Amino acid sequence: MFTDSVTITIKSGKGGNGHVSFRREKYVPNGGPDGGDGGKGGDIIFEVDPGMNTLNDFRHKRKWAAQNGEEGGKRNCHGKKGEDLVIKVPEGTIIRDEGTNEVIMDMSGEHKREVILPGGRGGNGNQHYATSTMQAPKYAQPGQDAIELLVRLELKVIADVGLVGFPSVGKSTLLSMVSNATPKIADYHFTTLQPILGVVDLGDGEGFVMADIPGLIEGAKDGVGLGHDFLRHIERTRVLIHVVDVAGTEGRDPVEDVYAIHAELSAFEPKLLEKPMVLAANKTDALLPESDALERLKEEFEPQGIKVFPISAAKNEGIKELLYAVKERLDTAENQKTTVYESTFDPKLRMFIEEPFTVTRADDGAFVVEGPKIEKMLGYTNLESEKGFLFFQRFMKEQGIIKELEAKGMKEGDTVRLYELEFTYYP
Numbered sequence: 001m002f003t004d005s006v007t008i009t010i011k012s013g014k015g016g017n018g019h020v021s022f023r024r025e026k027y028v029p030n031g032g033p034d035g036g037d038g039g040k041g042g043d044i045i046f047e048v049d050p051g052m053n054t055l056n057d058f059r060h061k062r063k064w065a066a067q068n069g070e071e072g073g074k075r076n077c078h079g080k081k082g083e084d085l086v087i088k089v090p091e092g093t094i095i096r097d098e099g100t101n102e103v104i105m106d107m108s109g110e111h112k113r114e115v116i117l118p119g120g121r122g123g124n125g126n127q128h129y130a131t132s133t134m135q136a137p138k139y140a141q142p143g144q145d146a147i148e149l150l151v152r153l154e155l156k157v158i159a160d161v162g163l164v165g166f167p168s169v170g171k172s173t174l175l176s177m178v179s180n181a182t183p184k185i186a187d188y189h190f191t192t193l194q195p196i197l198g199v200v201d202l203g204d205g206e207g208f209v210m211a212d213i214p215g216l217i218e219g220a221k222d223g224v225g226l227g228h229d230f231l232r233h234i235e236r237t238r239v240l241i242h243v244v245d246v247a248g249t250e251g252r253d254p255v256e257d258v259y260a261i262h263a264e265l266s267a268f269e270p271k272l273l274e275k276p277m278v279l280a281a282n283k284t285d286a287l288l289p290e291s292d293a294l295e296r297l298k299e300e301f302e303p304q305g306i307k308v309f310p311i312s313a314a315k316n317e318g319i320k321e322l323l324y325a326v327k328e329r330l331d332t333a334e335n336q337k338t339t340v341y342e343s344t345f346d347p348k349l350r351m352f353i354e355e356p357f358t359v360t361r362a363d364d365g366a367f368v369v370e371g372p373k374i375e376k377m378l379g380y381t382n383l384e385s386e387k388g389f390l391f392f393q394r395f396m397k398e399q400g401i402i403k404e405l406e407a408k409g410m411k412e413g414d415t416v417r418l419y420e421l422e423f424t425y426y427p
Contacts, residue, residue: 002153004232006058007098013041013082015120015143015379016069018128021137023075033136035072035126038143039079042066042118046095048112049088053197057088066117069143069355072125076164079122092158092236094341098150102345107159108236109340117347118149120144121379144379154232159211160198160330162237164265166257167214170282172196175212178323192263200323208330210238219390231268236339239276239329241322246281246293246310254293255300276329278307285312296346346391346415348380349364352399359401359408366415366422367405374418383421 016038023031044066067082095104095116105114123141130137163171179198196212213233234240242261244254258279265272279296298308307325311318357371377395380386396402405416405425414425 004055004157005152006055007062007150007152008058008140008219009063009148009150010044010087010117011063011065011115011120011148012146013066014042014068014146015039015041015122016071016079016082017073017142018123018125018140019074019077019079020126020138020140020157021074026288033126034074034076035129035140036074036077037072037125037128037181038122038141039069039072039081040071040122041143041146042082042084043115043119044117045084045086045113045115046093046107046112047086047088048091048093048107050091052088054090055093055153058153059317062278066119066146068146069119069122071143072140073354076125076127081122082119084119089153090155092156094154094156096154097345097347098152100345101152103341104151104345106341111340115147117147118380120146122389144376145351147347147351149350156236157197157211157233158236159233160208160237161200161210161239161241161326162234163210163212163241163243164234164261165243166245166252166261167330168250169243169257170313171212171243174211174243174280174311174319175284177313177316178319179210202323202327205380206327207333210241228256231265233341234265235269237275237280238333239326240272241278241280241326242281242306243280244297245283246297247283247286247291248293249283249286255296258297258301276333278309278322278325278329280312281308281310284310284317285315345392348391348415349395349398352377352395357399357401359404361408362417364415366417367408367410367425368417369401370419373401376422378419379380 016037019035021033021035023034023395025031034377044064064085065086066085067081070079072079080166089107091108093107095107096102105111107114109144121144123143126137126140129139162174165171175196175198179200198210199207200210201207242258244257245252246254248254260387262273279301281294281296284294287294294308294310302308309318309322309325311322313319352373355373355376357369357373362368381392383392410416410425412426416423416425
């Protein structure tokens, strides 16, 4: 069973609660507060595993949770940090929010290891709340809550070249002839039930990765047949080889076949037809002498910029010319890099939607922003990192805080204070 889409629940660890305790030592009858801080909750981390190529590991385990942080102890003992949970996935896995379908992270390119859900910050022990007027505080800060999210993992195979076409046109045969792949080959529909990758070696260190995408049929875009399940894998490829049965061994017209498959690709994602493409007119060994199918393919598609290469995958004829033409298109294609989908959803932002905040003006003229929304954000955000600072900027804008500050009269150069954090506003 090849699994390339699965829905799971992920949950970071809750921060440990701060502790309430007081020094109890001989000759120290009224010891001060010594409650320790709670430990940080564990993060949910996704990591690319080069040895994985399916999402099968997630079929029978649907809930993944990091460890909670431990509560602080007496004598200023800090609670133990909760263990992070590292979830390993194949390269090319897209993590989406199940509710909105937005991309949280695409585990491709430079994204080899990413924190998707941070654990909650541990709460402060009561030692932090001692003041000149309150020397024996009997309260401590609770640890911050965990973040739980329902996500969909979606695998899009990463390959330079994708083979597309109707079932039984010879895609698997072609892949087996030019690469190290060993796909099942038989004369019936849907022999290929999963994308199969093969490395094509052209010598002198030149080559590329080719993927045999399961055969499409008309109606695949609407969920008919198996082809619909694998259309997503074509999105990663940089060049397409459309394999067509030029001999019409199953009674179909090759020109009509090409247009039918193009219609399926376009209906699924119109940009697929913008990729560089060549036509591999396969089964020339079965072409009848009186057939004009090859000429009709060339007359129809070469004026459209789609070069036609007559080949016989079974007899290894014409393949060399096809492969070098594909390599040339790879070298000149504008999309040299693998497509990496941009993150459009940050799950941490969802936590703060219902939390209130207030904006007031301090005696020194600074704008003061306080409330549970701000406290929680500061607890989850490392502002010293570039990623954390970018999240902070996005938080201030998307949570409506900047808008509220401007409504209160904030202008360029004004000071904004969020508890211990202070910055100067520049739009």
